[in-house]
Amino acid sequence: MQRITVVGIGADGWDGLAMESRRLVREAEVVMGGKRHLETVPWAWWQVRVEWPSPLAEALPGLLEEYEGKRIVVLASGDPFVAGIASTLVSIVGPDDVEVIPTVSSESLARARMRWSFEETSLVSLVGRDVRRLLPHLAPGRKLVVLSSDGGTPASVAALLVAQGYGETAMTVLNDLGGLAESRTESTAAGWKDRVSAELNVICLACVADASRRSATSSVPGLPDAAFGSGTTVAGRDARAAALARLAPAGGDLLWAVGPGAPSVAIEWLRSEPLASAVVAVVPEEVADVKESAADLGVPELRVVEGTGPEAFDGREAPDAVFVGSRAADAALLDALHDALRPGGRLVVHAVTVEDEAALVRRFGRHGGELVRIGVEEVVAGETATWTPRRTLVQWSVVR
Numbered sequence: 001m002q003r004i005t006v007v008g009i010g011a012d013g014w015d016g017l018a019m020e021s022r023r024l025v026r027e028a029e030v031v032m033g034g035k036r037h038l039e040t041v042p043w044a045w046w047q048v049r050v051e052w053p054s055p056l057a058e059a060l061p062g063l064l065e066e067y068e069g070k071r072i073v074v075l076a077s078g079d080p081f082v083a084g085i086a087s088t089l090v091s092i093v094g095p096d097d098v099e100v101i102p103t104v105s106s107e108s109l110a111r112a113r114m115r116w117s118f119e120e121t122s123l124v125s126l127v128g129r130d131v132r133r134l135l136p137h138l139a140p141g142r143k144l145v146v147l148s149s150d151g152g153t154p155a156s157v158a159a160l161l162v163a164q165g166y167g168e169t170a171m172t173v174l175n176d177l178g179g180l181a182e183s184r185t186e187s188t189a190a191g192w193k194d195r196v197s198a199e200l201n202v203i204c205l206a207c208v209a210d211a212s213r214r215s216a217t218s219s220v221p222g223l224p225d226a227a228f229g230s231g232t233t234v235a236g237r238d239a240r241a242a243a244l245a246r247l248a249p250a251g252g253d254l255l256w257a258v259g260p261g262a263p264s265v266a267i268e269w270l271r272s273e274p275l276a277s278a279v280v281a282v283v284p285e286e287v288a289d290v291k292e293s294a295a296d297l298g299v300p301e302l303r304v305v306e307g308t309g310p311e312a313f314d315g316r317e318a319p320d321a322v323f324v325g326s327r328a329a330d331a332a333l334l335d336a337l338h339d340a341l342r343p344g345g346r347l348v349v350h351a352v353t354v355e356d357e358a359a360l361v362r363r364f365g366r367h368g369g370e371l372v373r374i375g376v377e378e379v380v381a382g383e384t385a386t387w388t389p390r391r392t393l394v395q396w397s398v399v400r
């Protein structure tokens, strides 16, 4: 595979392009990119122009093969590594065969317009994504630069913020940054209403939460049980937090989860580590509810598969962590999932029945690890306040 050069272009198009980038584009035999970018480059009879097909991801490997041996320049906006095509190209042809010439990204321009430093700002991309992906990033006082899918994204974001108790968030939409038509619109999320945005826009949010929302939006595990939809939680927030502490999500770790309570554990796993991934196996009747609950909590990327046994995970990459809810006496399931773990992987199993508890005691005897009993009592408000115990739970965890 030949070298591919990716050239970043700003909203000022060809005129704003550096001399070296112009030279690279002029000398290319094939120039690929979106319509908007191709239109900005002066016509050259010796070049083939390839406008991106839709959907692009599936077509890209074939396109690159078709023009193998030619000098290819790919046009992309701003910094091609910011929510751009560069990562996809690297995944197809490898890092050594992709050269990237970035220009200023829309995120940098947005921060410059807002006078926000890199250190105090987080970038969130909603390009082609469910707007609820914004949810795990919301926290009082956070500054977020959000890349939009299109002109409708600001209104969707405003509605989401209002629904989540973030209506007082200061919202600035920056349209056509760096171009002649650049403009901005400012409002609170609650006051956004029917304002119109350009197709190309970035949303800058200075998050302000209602007092009622402050505790509910943390990415630290142990969300209130009421935050989850039906079929999603069984464990209870304290037991769930104890499970997540031992599952220890970090970086790009993969979790497999199965059994009662597994969906809520998988959702909190994803919320606590943006690079992590998770697969949860549930009975067919629960698939839709679990997907909806995951999306409502900002992690629509949760993979939900049908099944109750280890075969539900067939063909998947080996996990870094496994959670099993209330199925401790199922020896075949536990053996298979334990064996599937990568070395250093963590297994956490919850038991509430006597049979499951006995099975965990035996496993602890054989494999070691940590066996704990979690008993939680809460005061239920009534005429007289008394401590009411929740169902006691036994948790076994082990590192492979």
Ligand SMILES: C[S@@+](CC[C@H](N)C(=O)[O-])C[C@H]1O[C@@H](n2cnc3c(N)ncnc32)[C@H](O)[C@@H]1O
Pocket (backbone or CB within 6 Å): 010, 011, 076, 077, 078, 079, 080, 081, 082, 083, 084, 104, 105, 106, 107, 127, 146, 147, 148, 149, 150, 174, 175, 176, 177, 178, 179, 199, 200, 201, 202
């Ligand atoms: C696929 S991302 C690419 C981002 C690009 N690589 C960058 O460095 O800015 C496209 C999104 O970036 C934002 N964007 C890119 N150029 C912009 C501009 N000139 N003005 C406003 N937003 C822009 C918009 O949110 C747009 O939907």
